Amino acid sequence: MNLIDIRNLSIELQTSTQPILAVDRVNLTMKEGEVRGLVGESGSGKSLLAQAIVGVLDEKWKVDADRFHWRGNDLMRLTPEERKAIISKDVAMIFQEPMACLDPTTTIGEQLEEAVDVEQLTGFFWQKRQQRKLAAINLLHKVGIKQHEMCVKSFPHQLTDALCQRVMIAMALARRPMLLIADEPTAAMESTNQGQIFRLLASLNQLKNMSILLISHDLENVTHWTNAITVMYSGQFVEAGTTEQIFNQPYHPYTRALVDSSPKANRMIPNKSRLMTLPGSIPILQHLPIGCRLGPRCPRAQQKCVHAPKIKNFHGHQVSCHFPLKDSYS
C-alpha cells in the first residue's frame, strides 16, 4: 500500500489580476519506509508542494488535486479539520533555516514540551508536567543531543544552526510520525554538520521505519541518501524513479542536464573544461511558457512541446516528455 499517493496536484497563487499556476499537476507517490528525494531548482515549487501536503499554506494559495490518498484514505473527501487532524498526527515537517523556525522568546525546553503528544502521557495532571519534561529530554537524546540540560534552558539564538535543526527533528519526532518532510534541512550549514543531519535522518529511517521526503536542490548529494527521486522543474513534474534510474539513466532532458552539471557524475571530462549547462534560467512566475515549461531551454524541444506531455511509465520509471531519452541508452 502506498503511504501517500498524489495525482495532479495544482497550486494557484491568487493575485489581484489573475491567478498564477505555481505548481502544475504534479504527481507524487511514496511507499512506506521509503526515502524519496524531491529535487528541483529554487523556485521549482518543491517547498510549495511540501507545504501543501502539510497544509500550512495561507489563504492566498489555492490547492487542488485529483487524488490525495494517505495510507488508502481519500483526504479530499474529508473536511479541512479532519484532514488537519490526520496530517498533523502522521506527518511532520522540518524547514530550512532552523533558527528562524523556533520561537526566539521561548526556551527550547518549553517548545519541545508543547510538541509532546498528550495521548502518550499517563496519570494525573500533576504528574504530567514531570512526564512532559522527561519526554522532552528523551526526544533530545533520540536526536543525539547529550547535553540536554544546557539545551533545554537555552533560547534558540544561543545554539548553533545544526543543534537547532536537531531540535526541530526532535520536535518532529514527538508525534511519532509515519512521514517526515525535510525541506532543505541542511541549507546554509557546514558540510560536517550536513553529514550529521543526513546520517541522523538515515538512521531514523532504518531504525523506526519512518519514511522521509527529502527536498533539495542538490541532486548529487541527495543520491547518497535516497531510494527514489522525483524531479520537478518550474512547478511541473519532470521525472520519477529509483535513485539508480534517475542518476544513471535519466530519460528527461532536464534530468540529464542536472546530472551532467555535477562534476562527480562525469569524472571522464578533461580538466578545466566547462560543465554542461542549459542555456537561460528558470522562468519567473509571471511569464511561464505554455506546454512543457522546459521548452524554451530544452535541447530536444520540437513543435509538439507547446502541449504539455502525458506521463509515460517505463517499469516504474515515470517521465513527462514527448521525446524521452530512453532510446539513447543501449
Added chain:
Amino acid sequence: MGLLKTNMLIFTLRRFSLFFFTMWLLTILSFSLSFLFPGEQLINLTGEINASPEQLAVLANEYQQQANLLTQYFSYVSHLFHGDMGYSMTSHLPIMTEIINRLPATVELTCVALLVAMFFGIPIGFCAAIYHRKAPDNFILAIAMIGYSIPVFWLGILAILVFSVQLGWLPSAGQISLLFEIKHVTGLQLVDILLSDSEYKWQAFQDATRHLILPVIVVALAPATIFMRLARTAMLEVLDTHYIKAAKAKGLTFSQIIYRHAMRNAVIKVIRDVGLQFAHLITIAMVTEVIFSWPGIGRWLIESIYQRDYTAIQGGLIVLSTFIFIVHIIIDFVYAALNPLAREPNHGT
C-alpha cells in the same frame, strides 16, 4: 549563567551612561535658557525678583558670576544637585517645593493612563490582526483613526459636558473631594489613601478613583489608538514568520499558536515603542490637567509660561524630561526582561 549576569550588567551600565549624557545636555539647555530669557540672567536663574542689591551680590557670589562660563555652569549644576532650583517668580516659593507638591499627581495620572492605554490598546490591536482584512479589522482601524484625530482639549471639554454636567456621573475637576483629609506621604493620592488610617478610607479611595476616571480616559485615548495600530502591525509581522508556520506544522491549534508564541513576540515588539509614546502622552496630560484642574506639574508649567515665570519653566523642564527619561529606561528594562535577544550585548555569532 555568569555570562548572562555580565550581559545584564553591561546593559544596565549602558542605560546609565545614556541617562548621564542626556541629563548633561538637559542641564546645559536649561542653563542656557537663563541667558536667552529676557531680563537679568542671575534673576532668571534664581527667581529673586525683589532682592536688594546686597542680596544680589551675595547670590552673584554664590553662582560665581565673576568667573568664566564653565565655572558658572558647574556652580549651577551643584545647586541643582543640592535641590536648589531657585524661587518661583510668582509665588516666591522654592521651585523644589512646588515640584514636590505637584509632580506626584502627574505621575499618578500619566502612569495610570499609560497602563490603561496599553491594557486596552494592545489586545484590541491583536484582535484586528487576527481578523486581518475582515470586518472587525476595518472597524478597529476606523475607530483608531477617529480616536487619534480627536483633539484632546475638545474631547476633555466634551467629556465634562456629557458625563459631569448632563449625566452627573463623574466629577469634573480636581483630584479628590474636599471632604476627605488625606495626609501627604508619597504624594500619590491613591497610595496615600491606602496608607492612611482614616475610617473613611474606602470612601476616599472610591472618590479619588471617580475623579481619576475622566482625565485618564481623555489622556489614554490617543496613545491607546497608537498602541492598537502598533500591536496590529506587530502581530501581523509575527504571524508571517517561519516559527509560526513551523508551529502550525507541529500540529498546534490556532489559539495555542496565538497564546503561546504570537502574543509574547508581538508584545515585545510593541513594548519597544511604548517609551517613545510616553513623551507624547505627557504632552496630552499637560493639556488635560488644565481642563480638569488636575493639581499636576503640567498645569503648573503652562501657568508659569503664561505668567513669564522663567525660573519655574527651567525647573519644570528639567523635572518633566527626567521623569520621561526614567520611564523610558524602566520600559527598556521591561523589554530586556521579556526579550532574551535584547540582553545580549552584540549579535555576532
